[in-house]
Amino acid sequence: MTSWQRLQRSSRTEQRALQDALLQRYVREYLFPFSPHYRALFQQHGVRPEQIRTVDDLRRLPLSSKRDLLPTQDEPQKFKNFILQPDPASIRAAWPLSRKLPLLWTKWTHGADAVRQAVRREFAPCFMTFTTGRSAEPVPFFYSAHDIQTLHETGRRLVDVMSLESGYRVANIFPYAPHLAFWQVFFAGQATGMMALSTGGGKVMGSSGDLRAITRLRADALIGVPGYVYHLLRRAAAERLDLSSIRVVVLGAERVPPGMKARICSLLEETGARDVRVFGTYGFTEARMAFAECPTKDNAYTGYHLYPDLAVFEVVDPKTGEPKGEGEDGELVFTPLDARASTVFRYRTGDLVRGGLRNEPCPHCGRTVPRISSDLTRESSLKDLQLLKVKGTLVNLEDCAMLLGSMPEIEEWQIELRKKDDDPLEVDELILHLAVKQGCAEEVAATKVRETFRSRLEVMPNRVEFLGLEPMLRKIGMETEMKEKRFVDARPKA
């Protein structure tokens, strides 16, 4: 692995040359010989591994997507085709002598069993996480011991980009689950020796348990899902707890709505924490790594700092799949350069990015690695609800979430889709459940929401219903669900 200290300041030309070399090697020595899915795909499209010489050659290959991984009638375990599966013969055929010699040396000095162990460490799955989303089948993604080492390395890099000091005490309040976010933080702690307490999130200890742990630990950093972090801090402020030890809040697993950073800061101030850095991270199951914004005094959206030696990101037109230019909007496509076990290639993330990729040095920290614009629309939040057609209009629920999440009058919300009179043949109804901020008149909030929906989206709520904060929190399952229930489709099926 390349030294991160050097890489993060190296020139774009150097980074590009490195990526070309790594990509070539990866395709020839790993992907093509060992991946059943991608070997077939290369052959189907008449592409030879030698033809992938530079990052620009990637476009010779078609894009992959989540659909390729989902089980079908004929192949209930399609995900297995994406696991690298070497055997002695394919290793002999695929690897150059320079790669085989160390293995031969090991065989000569320590015997054949030692070679088998080395190959096992590199390739055999020993850990897994799942893609989230309730409507689609979860897809498992496997890691080998080699990939776990990478997870340590990306953990170290995250800590570096986020400027977390080694003496910091970190409260990891991501839900305890086989999901990347929780484990990336766990391995970051393991890799850097930083003190990390993983509470498991609201579902495990409840918000009161989490707050007790955070205050007792006198945590310097708080890391979790935006909605739950906000909920926790609101509670801490209401109970007049002392959280003055907190200096950093890291948000992950979901998009950070505009205005969220400021709201978090003002709640923190009520608990005695001042001058706190709040910033976001971006990761997804299939990447098996996460990226972070760098901290700034005004909590700017600085973009997610990438690791050019571990992955190539492209931005493509979501309709045509054609690559877009620097800084242009589009869908993020991911290609790993050092993955083992479950491996995707030219993989459509489903995440749309406004402002695309940036190659100029970060104006805040000066790092020269490419950055993904912070303005991401994560498809994952839509996957929970496949039917987006409401009242005959296609509604971007993510936009609804951003609008509601950034209105200061609204404390919590849920959108419910119903059919009029619960008749499956009747028209759709959109009901908006709201808990308003204390001291804010319900009708004032309702009027503002209606006006915002009318002007920004093409759909209006049929009804706005109000709930107190506590029943609302129960409704969205803030402390009982793995993921907050923001959208409920209660439409009976015809």
Ligand SMILES: [Zn+2]
């Ligand atoms: Zn930066």
